[in-house]
Each structure stands twice: as C-alpha cells, then as structure tokens.
Amino acid sequence: MSQSAAATLRQRLADPSKIVVGAGVFDGLTARIALTEGFDCLYMTGAGTTISRLGLPDLGVATLNDMRDNAAMIAGLDPSVPLIADADTGFGGSLMVKRTVTEYIRAGVAALHLEDQPTTKRCGHLRNKQIVPEEEYLGRIRAAVNARAAVEGDIVLIARTDALQSLGYEAAVSRLKNAIALGADVAFLEGVSSAEEARSVCESLSPTPVLFNAVPGGLSPAWSVAEAQELGFRIVIFPGLALGAVYEGVRRACKRLKETGTQDGSVNPHDLFNVVGLKEAVAFDMAAGGGLYDKGV
Structure with missing residues (x-):
C-alpha cells in the first residue's frame, strides 16, 4: 500500500534541513501545470477557490462543500x-x-489550516480583520484534533492566527503555543511584518514547524524560499502564484481580442490537453481494448 499524502508531508517536515514549498493552485488546470513543472507539494488557496468557483471576493462566502469539492x-x-x-x-x-x-481526510488532503477569524472572515492580507476570543479559537483546534483521532486516516493540522495586527505579537504567539499544546502540528502566524518577527516566532515555537504565507503586495515582505528558510520557516506557500498569472494573462488576452479582433495562437489544443493527461487517457483506453483513439487524436 502506498504511503498517504499526510504521511509524506510529515516525513518531509521531520527533516529540519528542508523546507516544504507549496505551489498555489486553484483548479484542475493550474494544479496540472504545477505538477508538470515538478512541484512536490501543492497549496489550494481559499481566495482562489472562492474567486474561481463563485466569482466573488474572499469574504467568507465559500462553503465547506465549495472548498472540499x-x-x-x-x-x-x-x-x-x-x-x-x-x-x-x-x-x-x-x-x-x-x-x-x-x-x-476522506478527500485525500494532506494538511489543512484553521484560523481565528469569525465565520464572516476575510482574506488574511486585507485590513481590519476581526478575531474571535481565544477560547473559541482553541475550541476549533480541539475539535479538529478530536475529529482526526475519531476517523480512519490522517491529516496535518495547521493552526493559523490572524491576531498579529490587532492583538500584537505576544498574544498571537500565545494563541499558537496553546494550539500546539492541544495537538496542532504546524503553526501559521499570518501577516508577519519583519525578519525579526519571523525569526522570533520560529525560535519561540521550535521544534514545531512554522509556515510562511508569501503574498506579494500583502502584509508580509516578499521573501524567497531561500530567505524564508534562512529565517527558520519550514513551510512556505505561494497562494497567489497561479491566480496572479491567470489574472494577468487572461486580462492581456481579452484586451488584445477586444482591440485587434485576434487572439494569441501560441498554445495549441494538443499542448493544453497533454498537460491534463491526454496521452495517459488514450493509453488507458487502448490497454482496456478500446478503439476510440486507434487513428489518433
């Protein structure tokens, strides 16, 4: 039996000399592209999921079903x-x-993060976030830990706090320490504002791995993977990686079509379909005795 994705992630986190890099994706195409480029960890962005599935901003409007599916x-x-x-x-x-x-867990997700905003939340890199009382937040972490213990399977639980901007560094780190004591596996201090804060939180919570959320133009500096690792982070996620590229690319293509009546023909259907498994699908059909693709596609 192959190792679970959660076990694979735990194995990587057990090596303090390594850093896990999560390429930010939000749908099947962007995920396939990241896999084709060789990324060995993906990050599903909640903002990207909300934007792509609902066409709405990340303001707490996505449901469990939207995110889970x-x-x-x-x-x-x-x-x-x-x-x-x-x-x-x-x-x-x-x-x-x-x-x-x-x-x-049943969906095969290796890790998830839970935060301490109210249900009517907003993207962590927007301003004026509200924060629930600490006991309510810790109740969520406790429920997550108990749920994991009650179901067959495993998942890495990441405790996230958005309290840094409103409650300050000490209160935010205290929340993370208490979440770790309850059984959270990874800590996530959203909106880290300086290298000093970054080093401090990584040292204070050691040996628990700490995650850095890389959002260019957001609340935190735009550190590279190497810089994040040097500061002590063990996971770095890039939630806007695909979202920003798609926004820029599609907007540029639409502008060109609107202004010139033509589109860029640099990507042909075969190239696109091959990224999402065309060759594998044809080979599977042929191995099963199907003749649908005998003459090629």
Missing part, C-alpha cells in the same frame, strides 16, 4: 503529492469543524 479534485490528480488546503474557520462550531476535518 475543489480540494478533493486537486488532491486526486496525483495522490502521491501532498496538498495543503485552506479550511478557513472550519465553517461553524465544533460539529462543523469535525465534519470539515473528516471530509478533508
């Missing part, structure tokens, strides 16, 4: 590659957190 599809493309997925606030009280963790 997208995560299940991405995780299933290559189950050997760990997927870290946003789980927002857990989508409700303790019973909803239990359902969220259970559904993510």
Whole structure:
C-alpha cells in the first residue's frame, strides 16, 4: 500500500534541513501545470477557490462543500503529492469543524489550516480583520484534533492566527503555543511584518514547524524560499502564484481580442490537453481494448 499524502508531508517536515514549498493552485488546470513543472507539494488557496468557483471576493462566502469539492479534485490528480488546503474557520462550531476535518481526510488532503477569524472572515492580507476570543479559537483546534483521532486516516493540522495586527505579537504567539499544546502540528502566524518577527516566532515555537504565507503586495515582505528558510520557516506557500498569472494573462488576452479582433495562437489544443493527461487517457483506453483513439487524436 502506498504511503498517504499526510504521511509524506510529515516525513518531509521531520527533516529540519528542508523546507516544504507549496505551489498555489486553484483548479484542475493550474494544479496540472504545477505538477508538470515538478512541484512536490501543492497549496489550494481559499481566495482562489472562492474567486474561481463563485466569482466573488474572499469574504467568507465559500462553503465547506465549495472548498472540499475543489480540494478533493486537486488532491486526486496525483495522490502521491501532498496538498495543503485552506479550511478557513472550519465553517461553524465544533460539529462543523469535525465534519470539515473528516471530509478533508476522506478527500485525500494532506494538511489543512484553521484560523481565528469569525465565520464572516476575510482574506488574511486585507485590513481590519476581526478575531474571535481565544477560547473559541482553541475550541476549533480541539475539535479538529478530536475529529482526526475519531476517523480512519490522517491529516496535518495547521493552526493559523490572524491576531498579529490587532492583538500584537505576544498574544498571537500565545494563541499558537496553546494550539500546539492541544495537538496542532504546524503553526501559521499570518501577516508577519519583519525578519525579526519571523525569526522570533520560529525560535519561540521550535521544534514545531512554522509556515510562511508569501503574498506579494500583502502584509508580509516578499521573501524567497531561500530567505524564508534562512529565517527558520519550514513551510512556505505561494497562494497567489497561479491566480496572479491567470489574472494577468487572461486580462492581456481579452484586451488584445477586444482591440485587434485576434487572439494569441501560441498554445495549441494538443499542448493544453497533454498537460491534463491526454496521452495517459488514450493509453488507458487502448490497454482496456478500446478503439476510440486507434487513428489518433
């Protein structure tokens, strides 16, 4: 039996000399491209999921079903590659957190993160975020840990706090320490603002791995993978990687079509379909005795 994605991620996190890099994707095409380019960990962005599936901003409007279905599809493309997925606030009280963790495990997700904003949350790199009382937040973490223990399977639990901007560094790190004491595997201090803060949180929470959220133009410096590792982070995610590229590329293509009546023909259908498994699909059909593709495609 092959090793689970969660076990693979845990194995990588056990090596303090390595850093896990999560390429930010939000749908099947962007995930396939990242896999083709050789990334060995993917990150499903909640903002990207909300934008791509609903056409709405990341303001707490995506439901568990929206997020789980997208995560299940991405995780299933290559189950050997760990997927870290946003789980927002857990989508409700303790019973909803239990359902969220259970559904993510069944979907094959390797890790999820839970935050301490209210259910009507917003993207972590927007301003004026609200924060729930610490006991409510820790109740979510406790429910997640208990849910994981109750279901067959495993998932890496990442405790995220957005309290840095409103409550300050000490209060935010205290929340993470308490979440770790309850059984969280990784800490995520959203909106780290300086190298000094970064080094401090990584040292304070050691040996627990700490995650860095790389969002250019957001609340944190735009550190590279090497810089994040030097500061002590063990995971770095790039949630806007595909989202920003798609926004720029599609906007440019639409502008060209609108202004010139032509489109860029640099990508042909075969190239696109091969990225998402055309050759493998044809080979599978032929091995099963099918004749649909005997003359090629």
